[in-house]
Amino acid sequence: MNRAETNTKISRWVKTVSVPPPTLQNNTADADRLIAILKRQLKADTIDIDPFVLKRLPNCLRNWDYHLRCVFFRDKKRWLLTGIKSIQNQEAPFAGLAVDLGTSRIALRLLNLATAEVIAESSFDNPQMVIGPDILARIHFTDQNGGLEKLNKLIKNGLNQMIEKLCLSCNLKPENVYLISLAGNTAMTHLFLGLNPHWMIREPYIPVVNRPGLVKAKDLGLRVNPGARVFIFPNIGSYFGGDLIAGILFSGMNKMKHTAILVDVGTNAEIVLGNKNWLIGCAGAAGPALEGGVSRMGMMAGPGIIDQIRIDPNTRDFTIHTIDNKLPKGICGSGVIDLAAHLFRSGMIDIRGKLIPDRCKDKIKNIAGNLHLVVVPAKKSSTGSDLTISQTDLDSLIRSKAAMYTILETITSTVGMSPGDLSTFFVAGTF
Template sequence: MFKVTFQVQGGNTVEAFANEGEKILQIAQRSNVAIDAPCSGNGSCGKCRVKLLSGELDSKQTRHITDEEYAEGWRLACCSTVVGDVTLEVPDIASAYRSRMKVADLSSGEEVQIFENSRKQVIDAGIEQKNNMEVLDVVMNVPSLEDTMPDNERLMRAVSRETGIAHVTIPYSVMVKLARVLRDSQFHVKCVVRKISSDVFIYDIFPSTEQVVIGGLAVDIGTTTVSAILVNMVTGEIIGKASSGNGQIRYGADVINRIIEASRPGGRKRLQDAVVKETINPLVAEMCKASGFKANHIYRMSVASNTTMNHLLMGVYADPIRMEPYIPTFYKTNSLFASDIGICIHPDAHIIVSPNIGSYVGGDITAGAFISMIWNRPETSLFIDLGTNGELVLGNSDFLISCACSAGPAFEGGDISCGMRATDGAIEACTIDFETMEPSFSIIGDPGTKPVGLCGSGLIDVIAELYINGIINSKGKFIRDGRRIKHDKYGMGSYVLAFEEDAGSVRDVEITEVDIDNFIRAKGAIFSAVRTMLNYLDYTVDMIDDVYVAGGIGSGINMRNAVNIGMLPDIPQDKFHYIGNSSLTGAYMELLSTSAEKKVYEVASNMTYLELSTVPTYMDEFVASCFLPHTDTRLFPSVTVKNE
């Protein structure tokens, strides 16, 4: 038995004990030490870097570690095993999913405009913007020797008179503070209530002089990124907005690896803690801190996430999702409360969970399809959510059909050596000069922010520019030489976007042929799903009237470049619309509007799920799509490559 000491940069020191031959990554995961491992430890991503400070490891050098870095002590945690006592440094970038939490500045209005636009569309569709939460002003008689009614009955009768509803529920959280609040306020109080036709539920009670705001929380739990907004439930005002990486990322970048981890002893608790304690609760705390709002004044929560994330959030056994015939524990549930899973808001807050419709098409898509409004239009539209799992919905007001494909985490920065989420330091747009091959790009953050990596929208631009300018061929291999083209000792090429001295990191910001290959597979999964769905319905591309693209991959994507690389169909540009994080926007509308919540359930029930693995032609379509732009160039007549 040997001692392994993890010195987390800027954090705590964690000591663990391990047997000879155990992998460092497994020890870290068991000890709750955050090491980024998108590939779940198979050695392909090169992101689980640790630095050997003392002791010895059995660690082979991979292509991800240069000779200089190896000499400095850098190792991959997934490729290193214990042979004795050892001390390791875990760099800050390894836990970037936590340290790069982004709290939005709402003062400019740009961050909230997309929510306002969507809200207007929903109103225009005739969906009432009303929920059953409100603040009641309640006055009661002060007790006396002649009037000895207990406090709870006094309050229930007063609320019943105020609302005209006979049945009133006072939960434990209100009961314990009832006597003090009533007497401090001379029996004139404000009650936060949920009012339906047959019941009034009292969430909280305050003195009548206190300003009371009913808070709501909408959360999009993505496989890679978690985004949240804090909302005034009465006015719809967005009080706070924040995002961070999903803490589960260290157990793998895709849902399958996380399901496997969850099936191991203690795995469900580890995965649940990673998303609740390490991700959602810190997001809530940061938003409340920035806005001066109290977390226990959040009385309702809405969640939109894929089927696997829903199960892992609740700590539900998820293994059947990945096993034929792919049956989840639930598609719909309305019985979840904050205290059930440890969300640090009001303990009695009801959690609205957007309904799933298949093992791999979840509530994030039903919420997103609702916001896209394709269900309310006679024209045939295509809705695409670009994330770790690419999900698509095709249809109109008469029919809806959906499918999911495993795009991998490339659109959110995973599986890409310089990939990152759309946060400060991310290159979100890029052009490359044909003659000089020099890049020009825009970076998320304040003026002067140095580039750290590429987010999804920047990745699309870079690969499209490399291809259109003849720097890479249709297979993603470099075919031109220049100052920014490098080759390592294995012959693998790369393009340097920012040299070390100009970058905000300790190395060049570059994209490699392996990165490009990973991305080509991701974009190929999307386009082959589009083709398969169209063929299944005997539709052609020209029958698509509009394409709505969603996903938190940046401030938006260049649709022309998305066509140039063969990710989206080659149709007129005015048919494409980027609608941002539709999953979060849908969760926001479900939070604010009971009618919208019901409509999402209706949209889900009317949606047909197409399992791509059962369609014989899907794999052929996928293989054909794994080129730039495609093996059949007739599908992309507008794409041209510049000649030297």
Template sequence: MTSGSNPVAKAFNLSLKTPALGDNRSPEKRLRDALAQKLQGERPLLPLDLARRLPEILPKAGYNVQATVTAGPCGWRLARCLPANESAPVLGMAVDLGSTSVVFYLVDLETGKTLASLSKENPQRQHGEDILDRIIFAQRGGLTTLQSEVINLFNASAKELCSAQGVSPTDIVFMSVAGNTTMCHFLLALDPSHICKEPYIPAVNRFDPLRPDEIGLEINPAATIYVLPNVGSYFGGDLIAGILASRMAEREEISMLVDVGTNAEVVLGNKDWMVACAGAAGPALEGGILSCGMRAQPGAIERVRISPSDLSVEVKTIGDEPPKGLCGSGIIDLLAAMFEAGLVDQTGKLMTDRDPSRMRKIDHEWAYVVVPESETAHGKPIYISQSDIKNLIRSKGAMYTILNVVIQSVGITFDDIDNFFVAGAFGNYIDPAKAITIGMLPEIPLDKFKPLGNSAGMGAVRVLLEKDCMNKMDEICEKITYLEMNVRGDFMNQLTGALFLPHTDLSRFPGVAKRLRLS
């Protein structure tokens, strides 16, 4: 077991006293008495199915058994009882349930080691990339379809991961699931219709632990399924998991956590208080709505450099494969490089006479060609159009405005932030200096920016390894004040000023203004 960990499941090898006239305890009491000695006097709950089988299991095992218990809000619960000579691994599975992809982590709960991970495309995407399209599909009778698609994915992925490790899905005795509010509603077949309309109310904020058969999961039948809680319609368990991963709720200093996906989700605070919000800032930053945008995968351009002197362009792709398109970090790099090289002005307008060799009309509007067709994987040019730039500036402006509204809501400034956590694949690849150049992130010292990686997955794994996290999450939910951007008039007022590079108020970006000689 890893140092200091207190996992959600524990296995004990027990040698029980055999029944006798002077000791006629039932199999259930005999086992629970022995476990109580291991669990500081706590007697675990016993599922009915196991209670039925204990009178057969114990004698056949010669009263030498491996008993596995799992943690929950009502205390420990017996999940498995095997003959000692047939003992099995004690495994957990953590799931990052995203709207685009789902990531699974198989964890050995006895050693704390992550044995393997697996990323799969979310099959619900066929019903719409936008989560609102899926809600509409659910309202039209498709809710059970959405649930069965993701449950089938869970089961297939559990089998695939376990098979590769030479273990069985029945060895999984605990599963933690972190997802946004809507995705968790789909998973549990809860009505999502009120999530997207005023007053934006989920059907459930906190989910009680589930049994696998309640939703059709094919793992250990007595396993515990724990779905991380949400705080609001647009603030789900994935962000709660991010708070766990960053440990910002356990720190004295003030931290800000930003997760850019379909929405931009933001948390500000420390161990005593937290404010949070979410808003639509992500699609263009993810590359989803741009002419040549794509997800971060092999062939996606992740870095762009443009020489201010001769305007030559250098790009780097994920996996060093031939270029296929632009992912989020590449898009930010590109706009920053174009701005620095004078290829766009502060309004985002293309300076078409600056580099005529790369400026051309595509679909009746001006565009800047990043990679000509002769150098791409598909024989088509990779470019950014004037409309793309407009969409990107709206997205980056919304991102900055969300951050600023949250900061102002508690009466502090960006200078008061000690840690700026950037989550997700976006956080892994983004260059904060470039995001500052275009006015997407605040101008603070670069060493304050800390990439988190897959914070939802990291938080879900932490739940498996530290059972106290379940209580911590309840405390986190209670201390969060959620700001609803949809009803805040100051958001739209401030957004107008952020629709420039980097901003209309250059005092917010003095370093950028000085470096680029802006006025």
């Protein structure tokens, strides 16, 4: 192989290249020779090299006999070189990290950038929940002295701890992470960046920035590779964040011929309707009934959480399924929806969602003047206590369902459609 030519392309992120060694006839700088080769291979107008990579480049080129693997971030025709490795070093991959920065829960997925293989993934409760369970409470907290700094520190410390833990679980180091993509709602993005969200909730509801773009990880306080970059998904406005943009791109609804709908379920429901020709969005309060914590046994989705329930209409026996098949310790939003549907089908609640004691029989309890239905008896739960759903919980679910249905009816009727006209329905959220 000609040393001046590149090797076979590995992926869109990782390339293997051979750089011609310097001679008296070709005494251009190491970086210039590398850039010339990369421009030819990538058909790129501009290639930038991170300063940390530049510091390592001279010795690495000579120690590796001018063969190296490069990891890039691409922005249209501009490429940024963020890391290099010897082609002999196949043990530790170039890793990328995808972060879903949720209000209640944060999910991370570690990827091999050369193969697109998922290496590991995990999730954890948003540390900012100690300040407030919802975005509005946190935004108001930023008005206090040091409030914004505290929220910013909570999220960054939480991310750094989980990144380290996730890497250790697969024998990697945080230094192996070269690229990060991060998506969250507009407020969460602002709090992560340390930007004041004060004016987002005040007329005319303006965020500080809609397109944060590409940022150095070290400038954000993330302990990963010194050359790593973080791509932060853009917002559309105060109520439509990068998480919704990520959902649109992942679902591919922006490329579909037929009209589809995407619903991001949370305390606030965010909905996008459309196809490759047009998209329309709507946001509205759906209530917290699907986010855990409302019911005595309500929890966010995770191991041991009930996500499916079936009720025999004749015997009214419950068949419970939990995530990871662990002993039940709570129920998530999906489980609550399942439960309500089967309670109605089996005649244990009426059309208003009210419990019918005669049909529930020995499963019904009166606790502090409120009717409770025993879903899992104490002897079958991991908590050692009955897992119950109360009439108050069911009332909250009914209100959330009504709010969600109203949002769906509003957005579809705006374009002359009804929910029944939709053949593709995407749902996102931890519920």
